[in-house]
Amino acid sequence: MARGADEAEIKKAYRKLAKELHPDRNKDNPAATERFGRVTAAYDLLTDKDKRARFDRGEIDADGNPTMPFGYGGGPGGGGGFRGQQGAGGFEFSTDDLGDIFDGLFGGAGARQRGPGGGFGRGARAAPPAKGANVSYRLRVPFADAAALKPQRITLQDGKTIDLKLPNGVETGTQMRLGGKGQPGPGGAGDAIVTIEVEPHRFFTRDGDAVRIELPVTLDEAVLGGPVKVPTVDGAVMLNIPRGSSSGKVLRLKGKGFHTREGGRGDQLVTLVIDLPKDDADLIAFAESWGDRARRNPRAAMDG
Known part of the structure; x- marks a missing residue:
């Protein structure tokens, strides 16, 4: 991305990265899922003018938490920023790779290369590892079973079977969440989301x-x-x-x-x-x- 990129270009670059790194497209790549979380969090900070200004002054770290007084470790004027200039046309960065900027905010390679006086402020903490993606299932339940709340067996993508206890008031569209039964990830497995479809009956x-x-x-x-x-x-x-x-x-x-x-x-x-x-x-x-x-x-x- 060219220097002097405005907010529209930042948004466009973020969308491109988010599309490439989205967990749904990287089910077997936990590193991409983790980077997706860092990129999203960094984009949120970049597009919030108040947080961006406080970050540049060294008042908060990349997680939005207060840093040491006066941006300790960042030099005069606060060393928590990107070392670029903010002009009327938008943001100017010292790198052409928005992905590096985003990663640098949250403990990536860019942050590790910056030392005192030229980094993102001491006290910056890495974002928690991202969970794996959720997995959606659709479960067809016989009419009489739904009315009587009879347990239903479902087979998950890993081949394991679970007997589900249907909730009171179950109807078509009811969703059940199974914690930790989704895709694995660096921050733990995502969830399985089961949507119920009650089958019609021939006389009920x-x-x-x-x-x-x-x-x-x-x-x-x-x-x-x-x-x-x-x-x-x-x-x-x-x-x-x-x-x-x-x-x-x-x-x-x-x-x-x-x-x-x-x-x-x-x-x-x-x-x-x-x-x-x-x-x-x-x-x-x-x-x-x-x-x-x-x-x-x-x-x-x-x-x-």
Whole structure:
């Protein structure tokens, strides 16, 4: 980078370096990951006018921490700076390599070559080593497992498997962080970020924390009532159909829905749907005779 570079050129150079050194592009190169952290921290200092001025005067070190009084070790006017000039057009540096400048700020080769009177100020500390990159996973969870919070097994990139305990209130988009299960780095491994996707079910649907289901029943079950078997996310249970139930009647099974974030659990709502056989001669004959006898209009209340 040419001398007299302005802030726009600094930004452009930083973006180029950041792109080259980004952990996602250097998964097998911990040194690049560490340098990426130093470059980013240095860029933040360079573009903060107040911090840059205090750094040049030797008042703070490259980490933003106070140095010895009056920039001790830096000579008259503060030796914590870059030994360049700041003019109306921006910053002028004594090097053409922005990467060296950034590294020099945080204990790189440039800093090690500078002695008393020409360095970045005594007391400057190296930035902590950068962690490795995070690794993202997407985990598809069966509907019933999500509702019942059944543990899910996931295989990580290193081949190891983990049984995940799903959180209360889990839904599609819920993220779980596994500390230290990401890419290795000089400052330790990054994290694994697991995003949950709840799979749709062939007859269950979700309504907030409740689970809904449409349950087909025969005409005699609806008319006479009695116990019928109903599937739930925890397995089948027996549900008593009230005598004389109509299609659309909703029955409730307590505690058979999704676990709530507060620690409770929603219900399962069962909507009855009377299922009639097609072209059944006996049923047709019965309906004709029964309808003539009843002469009831269930839509009377809707007449205008």
